[in-house]
Amino acid sequence: MLNLTKQEQQVMVFLLSVCLCGLAINFWRKVSFRPRILINFSQNTGKINLNKADLADLKSVSGIGDKTAARILEYRRQKQGFNDLSELEAVPGLTKPRLEKIKGSFYLD
Amino acid sequence: MKRPLFIFAFIFSLGIAAQEALKINFIPLVLLSGFCLFFHRKIFIFGALFFLGMAVSAWRHQPDNCDIARLINFQPGEYLVKGFVCSPPENSGGKTEFIFCSRQVQYNGLHQSCCGNIFVRLSASEGISYGDSLILNGSLQRPRKYFSRGKVSADMRVKIFQPVEIKKSLFLSARRFSFYLREEFTRRIRRYLGGISAGVIEAMVLGRKDNLPKHLYQAMVRTGTVHILVVSGLNVGIVVLMVDLVLKIFRFPRKLRLALALLFSLFYCLVTGASTPIVRATVMSGVFLLSYLFQRQPDIYNSLGLSALLILGFDPGQLSNIGFQLSFASVLAIAFIYPRIKVFLRMNHYRNKLLKFISENTLVSLSAWLGTVGFIAYYFKFFSPVTVLANLFIVPLASLITFCGFSLVAVSLIFPPAAALFAASAKLVVFLLLALNSILLSLPLASFSWG
Structure with missing residues (x-):
């Protein structure tokens, strides 16, 4: 039951050799990795443009729900855009502590 | 050699198990395996395979130098992580959760390449899907959850x-499409069915258990019939059968029908999340279909061995997974015990077809039970004598429910007005299944647990 023909032996040796090589290469890549220093993301990466964000974009910020997002959009529409992030203080429903929490998530062009 | 793949899978598994116990360094294992390959003799080839199993397990446990946890050391502060979504996002309690494969991380003014999975939780967002490339801005902590897969x-x-x-890639597109289909089929099932019926059908057809009540799951565990809620060989068999039947109606040639059935079963494996039982069943059915295509004699042990090699080669940790052990133990027990007892009881000489049918099904259920009772007693501290009786009635009902579920999904796509009829039938059969399970559970000495 356990006998291998010569052909089977050759196939087994070939397959096992290929597997071993692949495994060794993968292991070497795993242990020899050195972190590549990359160009920093731009200062505004991961932040939302306050003058271009839609409802979904605003709601994606932690701390902003449906009502707050709608109020921000309404305020922006009335004032035809924000000139400074501090203008968020004038949006109804945004208290100072909450504003401090979310201000870092936005930027302006 | 007779049944070589089964022997190879056994030796490979022994190697993995040995490494779990001995925890030898990777390099000596590779050298030992390579050394064995110089000798073209059977014992050395088996030795090379054994050491390869140990080496694969050692490689899996080797920590990644690029792992994000090693790079950042969880210093407090704001992190920007770039990568892609590598699990289907799940919405629960107003939050969206998914696994994120990181590729770049920026913190404290330092931006570098990295790797490793991150469990992400954010405010519910429907705009995220599998494969999306994102930059996340937030805080990183040590993981609180350990996932058995990954x-x-x-x-x-x-x-x-x-x-x-x-970046567009064929594999990513195929996976995204399979997850999209899974969500779409779930929506259709929930549109026509509600409550427990929808949960049961989703579990049996799509492999989704999030809508299944826990008390129902526990009740099925106690009768030893919880395996019907796992997508496995039965489902793959139904997919192959349905595809073959439909293509036969359109007069497709036999070989083309089998080839398309194989492709559909592969795709179904992706749609249901590619868990161990479904991968095993898909590989085994693939071997059988290919054997018909190439006019070779299929062998259940070889197909089982091949599926084990593929699963363990990809993830050697599966060997210690209870799902893997139960899945393979039950099939192996059926393949080994069933034909022997059948010959012993001379079932081929039974003249009464009904008696023969009932006897054969009871024997299959008994064989599977004998193969898994030890594992269940060891892991779950549980013994269920009513299992054989329960499976005799519940497995045919489960097959009927699975057929109804597949038909419901197919008809809802082709001719939605008829879907309500299939939904009504499916509800009835689910009701019968649950009623029968309750009756069996109420029998004296139905199950024992300890510890």
Whole structure:
């Protein structure tokens, strides 16, 4: 039951050799990795443009729900855009502590 | 050699088990395996395979130098992580959760390449899907959850996220399409069925258990019939059968029918999340279909061995997974015990067809039970004498429910007005299944647990 023909032996040796090589290469890549220093993301990466964000974009910020997002959009529409992030203080429903929490998530062009 | 793949899988598994116990370094194992390959003799080839199993297990446990947890050391502060979504996002309690494969991380003014999975939780967002490339802005903590499939290096609470231009790839597109189909089929099932019926059908057809009540799951565990809620060989068999029947109606040639049935079963494996039982069943059915295509004699042990080699080669940790052990133990027990007892009881000489049918099904159920009773007693401290009786009635009902579920999904796509009829039938059969399970559970000495 356990006998291998010569052909089977050759196939087994070939397959096992290929597997071993692949495994060794993968292991070497795993242990020899050195972190590549990359160009920093731009200062505004991961932040939302306050003058271009839609409802979904605003709601994606932690701390902003449906009502707050709608109020921000309404305020922006009335004032035809924000000139400074501090203008968020004038949006109804945004208290100072909450504003401090979310201000870092936005930027302006 | 007779049944070589089964022997190879056994030796490979022995190697993995030995490494779990001995924890030898990777390099000596590779050298030993390579050394054995110089001798073209059977014992050395088996030795090479054994050491290869040990080496694969050692490689899996080798920590990644690029792992994000090793790079950041969880210093407090804001992190920007770039990568892609590598699990289907799940919405629960107003939050969206998914596994994120990290590729770049920026913190404290330092931006570097990295790797590792991150468990991400953010405010519910429907705009995220599998494969999306994102930049996440938030805080990283040590992982609180350990996932049996795939290690998680960190937890991330995301403040905001930003989509990035994604690269198109065939594999990614296929996976996204399979997850899209899974969601679409789930919506259709829930549209026509409600409550427990929808939960049972989703579990049996799509492999989704999030809508299944826990008390029902526990009740089925106690009768030893919980395996019907797992997508496995029965489902693959039904997919192959349905595809073959439909293509036969359109007069497709036999070989083309079998080839298409194989492709459909592969795709079904992707749609249902590619868990161990479904991968095993798909590989085994693939071997049988290919054997018909190439006019070779199929062998259940070889197909089982091949599926074990593929699963363990990809993830050797599966060997210690209870799902893997139960899945293979039950099939092996059926393949080994069933024909022997059948010959012993001379079932081929039974003249009464009904008696023969009932006897054969009871024997299959008994064989599977004998193969798994030890594992269940060891892991779950549980013994269920009513299992054989329960499976005799519940498995045919489960097959009927699975057929109804597949038909419901297919008809809802082709001719929606008729879907309500299939839904009504499916509800009835689910009701019968649950009623029968309750009756069996109420029998004296139905199950014992300890510890």
